[in-house]
Amino acid sequence: MIPDRLESNLRQGFRESLLPKLGLVLLASILIMAIFAPVLATHNPTRTGYLDENGNSYPPLGTSYTTEIGQDGEFVEVEVESTSDHLLGTNDIGQDVFSRLVYGARTSMLVGLLGTGLAVLIGVPFGLISGYYGGRVDDAMMRIADTMLAFPSLVLALALIGVFGSAGFGIPDPLTRFGLIDGMPESTMLPGTVTVVVALVTWVWFARVARGEAMSVRNEEYVTAARSMGASNWTILFKHVLPNSLTPVIVLATIQVAAVILLESSLSFLGFSGTTLSWGYDISRGQGYQRTSWWISMVPGLGIVFAVIAVNLLGDWLRDALDPNIEGEGGGA
Amino acid sequence: MSIGKFLVKRLLQGVLVIWGVITIMFALRAVSPGDPANLIVGPAADPEIRDQVREQYGLNEPIYVQYVDYVQGMVTGDFGYSFQSSREVTTMVLERVPATLELAIAATIIAVVIAVPLGVISASRRNEPADYGATLFSLLGISTPNFWLGLMLILLFAVFLQDPMETYLGFSFPQGRRTVGFGEAVITLVTTGYAGDLLTWVRHITLPAITLGTYFTAMITRLTRSGMIDEFGKPYVTATEAKGIPYVLIRYKHVLRNTMIPIITVLGLQLGTLIGGAVITETVFNWPGLGDRLIQALNARDWPLMQGIIVFIALGFVLINIAVDALYATLDPRVTNE
Numbered sequence: 001m002i003p004d005r006l007e008s009n010l011r012q013g014f015r016e017s018l019l020p021k022l023g024l025v026l027l028a029s030i031l032i033m034a035i036f037a038p039v040l041a042t043h044n045p046t047r048t049g050y051l052d053e054n055g056n057s058y059p060p061l062g063t064s065y066t067t068e069i070g071q072d073g074e075f076v077e078v079e080v081e082s083t084s085d086h087l088l089g090t091n092d093i094g095q096d097v098f099s100r101l102v103y104g105a106r107t108s109m110l111v112g113l114l115g116t117g118l119a120v121l122i123g124v125p126f127g128l129i130s131g132y133y134g135g136r137v138d139d140a141m142m143r144i145a146d147t148m149l150a151f152p153s154l155v156l157a158l159a160l161i162g163v164f165g166s167a168g169f170g171i172p173d174p175l176t177r178f179g180l181i182d183g184m185p186e187s188t189m190l191p192g193t194v195t196v197v198v199a200l201v202t203w204v205w206f207a208r209v210a211r212g213e214a215m216s217v218r219n220e221e222y223v224t225a226a227r228s229m230g231a232s233n234w235t236i237l238f239k240h241v242l243p244n245s246l247t248p249v250i251v252l253a254t255i256q257v258a259a260v261i262l263l264e265s266s267l268s269f270l271g272f273s274g275t276t277l278s279w280g281y282d283i284s285r286g287q288g289y290q291r292t293s294w295w296i297s298m299v300p301g302l303g304i305v306f307a308v309i310a311v312n313l314l315g316d317w318l319r320d321a322l323d324p325n326i327e328g329e330g331g332g333a
Numbered sequence: 334m335s336i337g338k339f340l341v342k343r344l345l346q347g348v349l350v351i352w353g354v355i356t357i358m359f360a361l362r363a364v365s366p367g368d369p370a371n372l373i374v375g376p377a378a379d380p381e382i383r384d385q386v387r388e389q390y391g392l393n394e395p396i397y398v399q400y401v402d403y404v405q406g407m408v409t410g411d412f413g414y415s416f417q418s419s420r421e422v423t424t425m426v427l428e429r430v431p432a433t434l435e436l437a438i439a440a441t442i443i444a445v446v447i448a449v450p451l452g453v454i455s456a457s458r459r460n461e462p463a464d465y466g467a468t469l470f471s472l473l474g475i476s477t478p479n480f481w482l483g484l485m486l487i488l489l490f491a492v493f494l495q496d497p498m499e500t501y502l503g504f505s506f507p508q509g510r511r512t513v514g515f516g517e518a519v520i521t522l523v524t525t526g527y528a529g530d531l532l533t534w535v536r537h538i539t540l541p542a543i544t545l546g547t548y549f550t551a552m553i554t555r556l557t558r559s560g561m562i563d564e565f566g567k568p569y570v571t572a573t574e575a576k577g578i579p580y581v582l583i584r585y586k587h588v589l590r591n592t593m594i595p596i597i598t599v600l601g602l603q604l605g606t607l608i609g610g611a612v613i614t615e616t617v618f619n620w621p622g623l624g625d626r627l628i629q630a631l632n633a634r635d636w637p638l639m640q641g642i643i644v645f646i647a648l649g650f651v652l653i654n655i656a657v658d659a660l661y662a663t664l665d666p667r668v669t670n671e
Contacts, residue, residue, distance in 0.1 A: 146346065147353030149602075150647040154609030155627070159358070159643055162631045163365045262478050266613050269480050270628060283481050287617075290488050298488075301481035308476035 006247065009321040023313025030307050034105040038175045038184035041099035042087065045277060046185060051094040056080045060089040060097070060295050067292050091282070091296045092289050101303050104279040106188050108307055111195050111264040112257045118199035119260075120253055123206025128237055128245065130207065131214030138211075145204045153201040154266055160200060161267065166193045166274035191274040194267055198260050209252050213245030247322050254315040258308045265304050279303045336662050343658055347651045354647040355407050358640045359400055365636070390414070412641035417633045422641035425626065430645075433622035435515045437611055439538050440546035448550045449589070452557020457584060459562065467554055474551020479610050483544035483617035490540060504536060510619045511537040541618040545610050549603070556599055560592035594661065601657030608646055 014020045033040060043050065051057055054069045059082045068075040082089065088097040130141035148156075170187030177186050217223060218241065226236050265280030267273045273281065279300035286296030370383040370392065378386075387393045390413075391402055406413060412422035455467035490498070491508040498505040511534070518530035564570065565588065573583050612624030619625070623642055630638040 143346070143349055143353070146350045147357065149605070150350050150354050150651050151643070152605035152607075152609035152612075152646065152650065154612060155605075155643055155646055158612075158627065158631055159361060159639065162634065162639060163361045258476070265478050266480060266609075269478075270613065270616065272631075280478070280480075283478075283484065287484060290484065291492055294488055294492075297481070297484050301478065301485065304478050304481065305473070305476055308478075309472060312472060312476055 006322050010318070013317050013321040017317070019313050020317035023310050023317065026306055026310035027314060030105050030310060031109060033102050034109045036175070037102045037106055037188075038173060038181045041096075041102045041184060042085075043096035043099045044183055044185065045095060045099040045103040047095065049094045050086060050090040050096055052080060054078065054080075057090045057092055057094060057289075057293055057296070058083050058086045059293070060299075061087050063089075063295075065292050088299050089293075089295050091285055092293065097282075097295060097299050100277065100282055101279075101299055103185075103188075103277050104282060104300055104303055105307070107191065107268075107275055107278040108261050108264060108304070110188070110190055111198065112261040112307075112311075114190075115195045115198035115202070115260045115264070116253055116257045118196065119203040119256065120206050120249065122199060123203035124210045124242070124245075124249055126203070127207035127210025127212075128214045128241055131211035132218050132233070132237055132241060134215070134218075141207075142211075145207055148201075148204040151201070153198075153263060156201045157194075157197045157263065157267060158270070158272065160197045161193060161272045164193055164197075166191065166267075166272050168192050168194075168274040189275040189277060191264070191268075191278070194264060194273045197267075198263050201263075202256055202260065205256065206249060206252060209248050210245055213248060214241050217241055217244050251315070251318045251322050254311060254318050258311040258315060261304065261308055261311065336659070339662055340655070340659055343655050347655050350651050351644075351648055352404075355404060355644055356400075358644055359403050362636050362640065363396060363399075407644060412644070413637040415630075415635055415638045417630075417635045417638070422637050425638060426623065426641050426645050429621065429623045429626050431514055431516060432511070432620060433611055433615070433624065435538060436541055436545060436614065436620060436622060437607055439542035440549065440607070440611075443542055443546035444549035444553055448553035449557055451550075452554045453561060453584060453589060455554065455558040456561035456565070464558075467558070471551040471554040471558075474547050475555070477547065479544050479548060480613045480617050482547060483540070483614055486540045486544060487617075504532075506536055506540050507533075511621060513537075541614050541620050544617070545607070545614045548610060549600075549607065552603065553596060553600070556596045557589075557592060560595055561588055564588045564591050597657060597661055601654050601661075604650055604653055604657075608650060 056067055056069070056078075057080075059065050059080060061082045061084060064079055064081045066077050066079050069078050070076075086096050086098065088101065090096055091100070126141065126145075130138045130145075151159075168189045168191040171190050172187045173185065175181050176184045214237075223236055223240055226240055231239075264273065265278070265283070268275065268278040268280030269284045271281070271284065275281070282300035283297045286293060286298070286300075289296055370378075370386045370390075374382055374386055384393075391399060394402070403413075410423060412426065414420065415422055415425060418425075451467050451470075455464045458464050487508060490506045495505045513530045513534050515531075515534055518534045521530045522528050561584075570583060570588060573587060574580075611622065612627060614620065615622045615624035616628055623646065627639065627642045629635075630642060
């Protein structure tokens with residue numbers, strides 16, 4: 001899939017720089033968090049009510065804050081101390097912030113990987129056909145792509161969710177389903193609509209790259225040779241052109257995972273994602289409580305930042321080693 | 334191909350794209366579940382009144398008639414009436430445009446002013462502390478969701494630092510909705526000589542503009558850096574150096590100019606990100622722009638308003654991209670030969 005020359009580029013890039021290693025470690029940690037969430041979480045992330053006796057949320061370990069409570073018809077200032085039970089404190093309705101951080105990784109990674117995968121499946125065949133056939137087919141298909149590009153991706157995503165709503169479905173979690181771990185959710189909500197929507201608004205970037213590759217290889221000798229041996233256009237496209245176009249697609253896919261994670265978090269921040277166990281949603285929860293409970297928004301945001309940095313570091317490494325001339329969409333948020 | 338011909342071709346393509354956008358938006362509404370009459374007068378309304386409403390909004394016509402009406406309306410600038418407020422969508426869109434433009438332009442200015450020098454410094458001092466700093470900043474910038482950045486800036490400046498800033502600097506960044514627009518503030522300044530409104534506007538826009546601009550600052554820094562490093566290796570740089578032209582001149586006049594071309598292209602492509610970013614920044618800061626109104630329209634399922642805003646955004650996006658192409662074509666004559 002990746003030519004030898006580029007493979008040695010990859011190895012060299014990895015050996016000589018600290019950044020790809022850092023990216024790999026970060027991404028591995030986040031994936032472990034996502035996969036083993038029921039093991040790592042200290043509390044059920046959806047359980048509410050972890051509040052002190054006055055109904056105040058706990059601050060992160062080692063910090064405290066003052067707030068006012070009503071007592072005998074008067075406001076009295078009280079100091080709320082942290083508890084070792086809740087490492088990163090609890091949110092406004094008393095959910096454990098650390099456990100939600102761990103579980104939030106699942107939503108981000110699932111949507112990031114599945115959404116990007118789906119975008120590749122739509123965009124790459126579209127681009128290959130467009131670039132390989134050329135002429136009027138290409139013209140018509142590129143006008144469709146232009147139309148898609150005329151929408152900012154977040155705006156189109158919002159419009160699509162406005163129409164189709166935002167449904168999700170539960171994926172059973174083997175760790176909890178078979179009784180290996182108690183007290184954790186038995187399934188993880190995959191925001192299905194959002195996954196499809198992010199693919200629908202980002203596939204066109206893959207189409208552009210695949211088209212360019214198909215155009216550049218369609219007159220190569222091996223394609224002519226295959227044609228002269230009687231291979232059909234489809235055989236040539238998917239057996240010969242596709243494998244030779246994959247390198248830039250891999251690079252773009254990596255960059256796009258970062259963009260999709262940001263897009264998903266924006267949608268759930270705005271309340272359109274169909275799941276409430278997501279970093280973006282948790283950030284919006286803390287919005288009204290900034291003055292005292294700053295951690296409710298800050299913690300999940302750091303989750304997003306680290307996840308996106310991890311993916312971007314790997315993306316930079318792949319891009320530098322494999323293909324310096326690629327344009328992705330970027331953050332969207 | 335001359336530049337004129339090239340532009341005509343791009344404009345025709347743009348018209349086609351806008352038609353596509355309008356059609357997609359119409360199709361989305363057509364497949365959208367739920368009776369629009371319910372949204373206008375509520376599901377409990379008298380059937381007679383609902384019929385009347387359907388009649389009034391043209392919802393009883395066959396779908397192709399609705400489509401033709403719709404396209405006709407769009408072409409003449411008539412975007413219909415909002416389901417929720419019954420006001421003209423065109424007015425509701427246009428009155429929100431200035432605030433969004435202010436925000437987008439302020440963010441772009443911040444981005445360009447910071448990013449280009451930062452990229453140049455980073456490229457000229459490769460693998461020195463300044464370069465590492467700029468690289469770290471740009472990595473953080475492209476990886477931070479802007480709505481979170483906005484909240485953290487509010488937390489820092491409008492919560493934690495508000496009192497110290499008031500005490501020591503005599504001003505702080507306000508949290509509430511913006512009270513005065515740029516246009517009005519400038520008019521006040523020109524007619525009465527009172528600058529207070531303009532300063533209020535500046536204090537209001539600072540945090541949102543930084544929020545929206547950070548991603549672009551980071552991206553342009555990266556592009557400038559890598560573009561300059563590529564250019565440094567080219568023979569003409571060695572030649573100008575050999576002629577004894579000062580480094581500063583080479584860097585800023587020759588190398589930077591050649592680097593700007595790809596930067597402008599990528600920026601054109603990234604405008605969608607800027608507009609999408611504006612939508613979410615406006616929600617965080619309660620900024621009275623198009624994005625703020627779009628989210629309201631979505632929550633209320635106010636289709637005409639939502640369609641109007643989205644078509645308007647797409648229109649602006651296409652026009653700006655054509656302008657970018659024109660700029661690109663004048664900077665690099667090779668483009669029109671494609």
